[in-house]
Amino acid sequence: MPLEVQPYVRFGLLEDLLNKARANSLWPLTFGLACCAIEMMAAGASRFDLDRFGAGVFRPSARQADVMIFAGTISKKMAPVIKQLWDQMPAPKWAIAMGGCTIDGGPFKYPNQYAIVEGADLLVPVDVYIPGCPPRPEALIAGILALGDKIKAGRRFKG
Ligand code: SF4
Known part of the structure; x- marks a missing residue:
């Protein structure tokens, strides 16, 4: 390996390691908006046990959370x-x-509605979309795993 590229290769390995840690310890914000939140709560409860994937530590403060569902x-x-x-x-x-x-x-x-925002991406950059009305807890778990894959691949780091 050429000497001049070695520092960058090491940095890449460290970043990979950090991404693996981030992907396996996602801390969602305790935050629900309507009926889909019931499915999210079910995902965190004993039957579906989101903790198995390292994402069951719902934080009461935004300052301690790294994923907004x-x-x-x-x-x-x-x-x-x-x-x-x-x-x-x-x-x-x-x-x-x-x-x-x-x-x-x-x-x-619907045309001329005045009450709702038509998509979370109008407020923040969205990484994973989970379709359904409501999506089941398994779908949320699949979404969290997809987000983990995305983080491990280092595909986006937005502030
Ligand atoms: S997608 Fe369906 S279940 Fe989820 S909040 Fe909207 S109306 Fe409720």
Whole structure:
């Protein structure tokens, strides 16, 4: 290996190691918006046991969380609060859009509606989308595993 590239190779290995640690210890923000949040709670409870994948430590403070799971309809009234919570989360951080409402407004999207934000990606950069109304807990677990794969591959680090 040429001498001049060695520092970069070492840095790459360290980054890989950090990404593996991040992917296996995701801490979601304790945060639910509507009916999809019930499925998210079920995913964290004993039957589905999200802890098996290192993502069961839901944090009560945005400052201790690194993944925001949008679980439910995003009302326009909530949008500034959500944005503030996102800004309080330390980088690197990730977002999961769980359910039709968070993907594009779901069943509440119709011409001239004035109450909801038509997609979580209008507020924050979304890493994983989970379709369904509501998605089952297994679908959320699959989404978290997909996010883990993405982090391990080092595919995005947004602040
Ligand atoms: S996607 Fe369906 S289940 Fe989820 S919050 Fe919207 S209406 Fe409720």
